[in-house]
Amino acid sequence: MAAIDPETLPRHVAVIMDGNGRWAKTRGLPRTAGHKMGVDAARRCVRAAGEIGVKYLTLFGFSNENWARPKNEIFDLMSLLRMYLRAEAAELHSGGVRLRVIGRRDRLDADIVEMIENTERMTANNDKMHLIIALDYGGRQDIVEAAKQVAATGQEITEDNLSAAMMTAEIPDPDLLIRTSGEERISNFLLWQCAYTEFYFTDILWPDFNRDHMEQAIIEYACRQRRFGGIEPNVQLG
Secondary structure (H helix, E strand, O other): OOOOOHHHOOOEEEEEOOOHHHHHHOOOOOHHHHHHHHHHHHHHHHHHHHHHOOOEEEEEEEEHHHHHOOHHHHHHHHHHHHHHHHHHHHHHHHOOEEEEEEOOOOOOOHHHHHHHHHHHHHOOOOOOEEEEEEEEEOHHHHHHHHHHHHHHHOOOOOHHHHHHHOOOOOOOOOOEEEEOOOOOOOOOOOOOOOOOOEEEEOOOOHHHOOHHHHHHHHHHHHOOOOOOOOOOOOOOOO
8 A cells, every 4th residue: 555645634534334234235144233343344444544644534323314224223223333432432532532423412312312422521622533423414404403503693694604503613624535335425414514525435335444445545535636616736727
């Protein structure tokens, strides 16, 4: 794997973790097995991002549309979330990682909300890396709720005011969005924030995703020119 130049390293990487069910199906296993392996992949991803030097990492854990899945699968996903929070909170803290969770919390079980809030408080002053987990999150909902907040204060609805009212306020927009499993869409994830994000799609199923795959995505990102609506450097218009 080629060396990663710190000068071209994305500050914020967002990841849509997709393919757990397909990973399990190809092995004749229940979907739960795929989700469990997906949790292991999330651990690898967090550690790899920290070692590489990524400052912000956002993982799309559960969308507000995912409530339509079978009840037994939702139960299993929430059980895995509990397991992750119990097992990883202390390690995140000792590693200097700050955890933040974005999305609705009123539909999560009370014990999960309590674990989230405890971990957020414990890690609040850490700044080696920021880990943001999106749970019961939807990009459209985020925009609508931000607009309501701005309107309620009587402020003018501007880009700056809307951004400040988003669930991601004070978090920089993603530089790079990675989606696994071969799907090429962003599925209502960080719609506002991804206006100028570079997208990287890979056929790798999420449970198989590792540090090498993350490094490959970052290396490809480094080869792209981000113009933000402008023109290429040193190119003169005729």
